[in-house]
Amino acid sequence: MSLLPIELTALLPLWIVCAGALGLLALEALIGPRSRPAAPLLTGAALFLSLGSTLHLLAQPAMPGLLFSGAVVVDLYSLTLMGVCLLSAILACAFSAPYLAREKAVTGEYYALLLLAVAGMFTLLLAAEFLTLFVGLELMSLCAYVLAGYLRVKERSTEAALKYFMAGVFASAFLLYGIAVLYGAFGTFAFPDLRLLLEHGGSSMPMAAWGAALLLVGFGFKVALAPFHGWAPDAYDGAPAPVAGFLATGVKAAALGAFGRLFAEAFGMQGPWVTALGVLAVVTMTVGNLGALSQGSVKRMMAYSSVAHAGYTMVGLWAAAHSPADSVERALAFYLLAYTLMTSGAFGWLSIAAGPGEKDLSLEDLKGLGLQRPLFALSMAIFLFSLAGMTPMAGFFGKFYLFKLAVDAGGLGLVIVAVANSLVSAYYYLRVVATLYKEGKEAKAAAFPALGAGLKAALLACALGTLVAGFLKFPF
Amino acid sequence: MILSALIFLPLAGALLVGLAPRDKGAKAFAFGLTLGVFFLSLSLLKGFDPADGGFQFRELRDLVPVAGIHYSLGLDGLSLWLVMLTAFLTPLAVLASWSQAVQRPRGFLACLLLLEASVMGTLLATDLFLFYVFWELMLIPAFFLVGLWGSEGRVKATLKFVLYTMAGSLLMLVALLYVVSETGSFDYTVAREHLYPEDAQLWCFLAFAAAFLIKVPLFPLHGWLPDAYAEAPPAGTVFFSALLVKLGAYGLLRFCVPLFPYAAQETAPLLLGLAAAGILHGSLMACIATDVKRLLAYSSLSHMGLVLLGIFTFTLTGLQGSLFQMVSHGLAMAGLFFLAGWLEERKGSRGLMDFGGVAKSAPIFAFFFLWMMLSAVGLPGFSGFIGELLVLSAVWKASPLLAGVALLGFVLSAWYLFNLFGRLFLGPAKGAIKDLTLREVLAVLPLMVLVLWLGLKPNPILRPVEKTLTLKVLEELKPPPVMTDFAATHRRLTEEIEKDKRNRGKK
Numbered sequence A: 001m002s003l004l005p006i007e008l009t010a011l012l013p014l015w016i017v018c019a020g021a022l023g024l025l026a027l028e029a030l031i032g033p034r035s036r037p038a039a040p041l042l043t044g045a046a047l048f049l050s051l052g053s054t055l056h057l058l059a060q061p062a063m064p065g066l067l068f069s070g071a072v073v074v075d076l077y078s079l080t081l082m083g084v085c086l087l088s089a090i091l092a093c094a095f096s097a098p099y100l101a102r103e104k105a106v107t108g109e110y111y112a113l114l115l116l117a118v119a120g121m122f123t124l125l126l127a128a129e130f131l132t133l134f135v136g137l138e139l140m141s142l143c144a145y146v147l148a149g150y151l152r153v154k155e156r157s158t159e160a161a162l163k164y165f166m167a168g169v170f171a172s173a174f175l176l177y178g179i180a181v182l183y184g185a186f187g188t189f190a191f192p193d194l195r196l197l198l199e200h201g202g203s204s205m206p207m208a209a210w211g212a213a214l215l216l217v218g219f220g221f222k223v224a225l226a227p228f229h230g231w232a233p234d235a236y237d238g239a240p241a242p243v244a245g246f247l248a249t250g251v252k253a254a255a256l257g258a259f260g261r262l263f264a265e266a267f268g269m270q271g272p273w274v275t276a277l278g279v280l281a282v283v284t285m286t287v288g289n290l291g292a293l294s295q296g297s298v299k300r301m302m303a304y305s306s307v308a309h310a311g312y313t314m315v316g317l318w319a320a321a322h323s324p325a326d327s328v329e330r331a332l333a334f335y336l337l338a339y340t341l342m343t344s345g346a347f348g349w350l351s352i353a354a355g356p357g358e359k360d361l362s363l364e365d366l367k368g369l370g371l372q373r374p375l376f377a378l379s380m381a382i383f384l385f386s387l388a389g390m391t392p393m394a395g396f397f398g399k400f401y402l403f404k405l406a407v408d409a410g411g412l413g414l415v416i417v418a419v420a421n422s423l424v425s426a427y428y429y430l431r432v433v434a435t436l437y438k439e440g441k442e443a444k445a446a447a448f449p450a451l452g453a454g455l456k457a458a459l460l461a462c463a464l465g466t467l468v469a470g471f472l473k474f475p476f
Numbered sequence B: 001m002i003l004s005a006l007i008f009l010p011l012a013g014a015l016l017v018g019l020a021p022r023d024k025g026a027k028a029f030a031f032g033l034t035l036g037v038f039f040l041s042l043s044l045l046k047g048f049d050p051a052d053g054g055f056q057f058r059e060l061r062d063l064v065p066v067a068g069i070h071y072s073l074g075l076d077g078l079s080l081w082l083v084m085l086t087a088f089l090t091p092l093a094v095l096a097s098w099s100q101a102v103q104r105p106r107g108f109l110a111c112l113l114l115l116e117a118s119v120m121g122t123l124l125a126t127d128l129f130l131f132y133v134f135w136e137l138m139l140i141p142a143f144f145l146v147g148l149w150g151s152e153g154r155v156k157a158t159l160k161f162v163l164y165t166m167a168g169s170l171l172m173l174v175a176l177l178y179v180v181s182e183t184g185s186f187d188y189t190v191a192r193e194h195l196y197p198e199d200a201q202l203w204c205f206l207a208f209a210a211a212f213l214i215k216v217p218l219f220p221l222h223g224w225l226p227d228a229y230a231e232a233p234p235a236g237t238v239f240f241s242a243l244l245v246k247l248g249a250y251g252l253l254r255f256c257v258p259l260f261p262y263a264a265q266e267t268a269p270l271l272l273g274l275a276a277a278g279i280l281h282g283s284l285m286a287c288i289a290t291d292v293k294r295l296l297a298y299s300s301l302s303h304m305g306l307v308l309l310g311i312f313t314f315t316l317t318g319l320q321g322s323l324f325q326m327v328s329h330g331l332a333m334a335g336l337f338f339l340a341g342w343l344e345e346r347k348g349s350r351g352l353m354d355f356g357g358v359a360k361s362a363p364i365f366a367f368f369f370l371w372m373m374l375s376a377v378g379l380p381g382f383s384g385f386i387g388e389l390l391v392l393s394a395v396w397k398a399s400p401l402l403a404g405v406a407l408l409g410f411v412l413s414a415w416y417l418f419n420l421f422g423r424l425f426l427g428p429a430k431g432a433i434k435d436l437t438l439r440e441v442l443a444v445l446p447l448m449v450l451v452l453w454l455g456l457k458p459n460p461i462l463r464p465v466e467k468t469l470t471l472k473v474l475e476e477l478k479p480p481p482v483m484t485d486f487a488a489t490h491r492r493l494t495e496e497i498e499k500d501k502r503n504r505g506k507k
Helices: A006-010 A012-030 A032-059 A076-102 A108-126 A130-148 A155-186 A191-199 A202-222 A231-238 A241-266 A272-293 A298-322 A325-353 A374-387 A394-408 A412-436 A453-471 B002-019 B026-047 B077-096 B105-124 B128-137 B139-149 B154-183 B188-193 B198-215 B225-231 B234-259 B261-288 B292-311 B316-347 B363-377 B383-398 B400-425 B438-456 B459-477 B481-506
Strands: A065-067 A072-074 B056-064 B069-075
Touching: A006 A012, A006 A065, A012 A032, A012 A108, A032 A076, A032 A108, A072 A076, A072 A108, A076 A108, A076 A241, A076 A325, A076 A453, A108 A130, A108 A241, A130 A155, A130 A241, A155 A191, A155 A202, A155 A231, A191 A202, A191 A241, A202 A241, A202 A272, A231 A241, A231 A298, A241 A298, A241 A325, A272 A298, A272 A412, A298 A325, A298 A394, A298 A412, A325 A374, A325 A394, A325 A453, A374 A394, A374 A412, A374 A453, A394 A412, A394 A453, A394 B128, A394 B154, A412 B139, A412 B154, A453 B056, B002 B026, B002 B056, B002 B069, B002 B077, B002 B105, B026 B056, B026 B077, B026 B105, B056 B128, B069 B077, B069 B105, B069 B128, B077 B105, B077 B234, B077 B316, B077 B438, B077 B459, B105 B128, B105 B139, B105 B234, B128 B139, B128 B154, B128 B188, B139 B154, B139 B234, B154 B188, B154 B198, B154 B225, B188 B234, B198 B234, B198 B261, B225 B234, B225 B292, B234 B261, B234 B292, B234 B316, B234 B459, B261 B292, B261 B400, B261 B459, B292 B316, B292 B383, B292 B400, B316 B363, B316 B383, B316 B438, B316 B459, B363 B383, B363 B400, B363 B438, B383 B400, B383 B438
Parallel strands: none
Antiparallel strands: A065 A072, B056 B069
16 A cells, blocks of 8 residues: 555545446447446446445544645545445445336446546545535536436436536536635635635635625535525436435535535634525525425425425534534534435335336325335335434434534524424425325235345345434444 | 343344234234333332432443433333333233234234333433433334324324424424533433523423423323324323323423423413313313213323322422322223223224113123223222322312312213213113123233222332432422522622612712
8 A cells, every 4th residue: 555655545436436437438338238237236346346445544543634735635524425425326326227227228328427426526525625626516517417317208307407407507607706706815725725814814804705605605506405496306306216316315415515514614613604504504494394395296395305404404504603623524424424325215215116117106106005015115114204303213313413513503593493394394204104004005016016136225225224323333 | 231121122022023024923922022021120129229319220331422422221219110110011012902903913013012112211211312312212103003003093193193292302302402512411410410590491491391291291282192092003092191191291200390490480380270271171071072082082181180280289299199190090091991992893983872781791891991990080999099199189288279170170080981981881782792801801900900909008109209209309499599599699789789879879
């Protein structure tokens, strides 16, 4: 190891994923359709290798810290969130393979795009300055747009991709403008320098506030905070279910993670943006939950619920001004892990339950499923209980740490709004669980094929993870 | 280790039963396991030291070290009898549902075991976080018990119950987070010894009380109760009426009163009034109920009002009476709901009008029902009498008016329960009903023996709780003398200075 420069070894997870993506593209170009059955396996192998090297790096006693002259930072936070993104990608891969086979849309590019999106996420999470952050964000987003519209022949999938693309480009423009304003005011791209300069800000503060506002709007679009969430329900609803799960977890977790680092480390102090974060938190939670409440389609309900969950993370970020950066990052990272487990699981579950052609599942369609397929339904019940924040699921622990930060920072009002929202969300999540166990049409059992080993393993991993994640030893 | 075993044996059992490949033997396994837990709990009785008011059998381990969360358990006089009651009732509940044609019996038994584990955990946890985890964990098996194995309106009933309870729990969570951020620790003892500012006490008390009073339930918060009791399967109703609602009262005694004594005393008149209103409301509703289980549900509401009255008198007699009443009411209600459940199963209906003259075809059934009912009514010689007497004598000293209302509640309860008995078992027979089977007799007989035995010899129950109640509840209620003196002195001095200033101004 010591023979190689630290820049190579510390970014090994990224190199592996990039190599995997290029390899898949080469296979598709050189061998063509015959290589396609191997694509999911190769993707899985690349992702697991990358996960292994991430875990290996996490186990190191000392973190490499800033690399590439301060462009990239490898620390517990970035590595943990990289692990979360890998988890999301692995689950997406596992749910995608049978889904694509069922929809007769198997290609090698799909998996290459998935891996490239992960490479983008890594860059985004590792960024310690704005340029790297932007490059990572764009790499991730471009792959995500294509994935969302992957089922070209389906109108809704194309619509989803288009809406997602428009909103995404819009967001990128805001971000760039914000970055330019901050650079104009302080003459630096690096987060640590920005923090120092902000602390002695003085006359540059109005510029800083303006730049922060633009960044907030840009990120708000990217992670679908209300009132910038308009595209999310359509995009998640129209995208293929495994992709929707990937967009709602990995893509969102990476963007939220970078957002979190930016606001915990660079803007982690009193300023006008703290109030803005609080307002965004309240609006996002409320809009997301009220929106989910009135949805007939379960997938669309999940899309709104993912908006609401971004709102909960804002509650934690609001507290960043009064708490040490590492405790904010710890709470955020754990929440995103829990959120990824339960949301990926739920979208994956929906991709299976929807059947060929991915029918739009309403509550009515789920009736009686719990009586015919008790274990399969139980896994969804676990995800939904966890999303509702019931103990001892991971979702509860995630919310608990975020809310604790906010209460410690004196944000009782904010937390009261958050728990009121949790109660509303409990209603629509539990309504689904209750429907699963209502007596329904018995005929559907035959139409429902048995699950393959891969799907079983993925669902089981999500469910078990959701159950025990709260009690595991966390990296930091 | 013994306390952990009480929680984790049922938990492991729930997993085993839930994942077992076949139904065969699941009932016997669950029964054996819960019986084992009961025998284990008997050893607590032996080792329990009544002279020690603190936590005994303590266990302490790190759970989430970064956040300062511990796995810490302890048993004291407050939790002792409720732990025993849980351990005692669960095997009976398994036995009682044995002969019933329960669909998917493995899931059903797993839910019962999970419920036992979470109730045990709630009673034994001495870490605030751990307590909350177990408290909320109860909702999941309860949700399934009502939602899957209940009767007709089960989905609505279970959603109502879970949402009501969650509303309270989430408020409690906010207050709990506040307490933790004030004290910097999740430890119960630290939280209890901390002195909270008066205005914070008030809203913290209300937030904690919201969770517990919804569970008990206090009069205007009882909307979930009739539906949940009526729709739940018999074993589920027994868990609700005998154990879950008791946990609400337990929470009040464990958290609300000792942590926020100032607020408890401030709000006591209001809560006493509402408890009395609950007694009346429950009794009157029971009088006009036409459904056996709903009638018993309302009677349970009125009896829990009495428990609340006893708590908020803040006297040793009242508190002891409340604890005793919890145990005795738990036993009586368990028996009555078992019997009502079997009646419903045999007849396929719960309506009072559909029954009549059951005593002719099922004399043992009638006798058992009468016996449990007499304890619920509070006939001298049965355990119900002791609890009611203790609470009433304490309430009488505090307010004769409230005692009058409570007394009226008893008169009504005697009226509607005897009326119920008459409608069900006497009069012209409307179809024959099969008498109790041996297994059913075995499930109710221990309850019958206990209600009589406790009625004749209440001291073994009352003695061990005395020290804890004095030390952990009543002592906390005394105002801290130094602080008040200091405050009074401060006020006097400020007034003098103000007066001085004004005098100087005049000059």
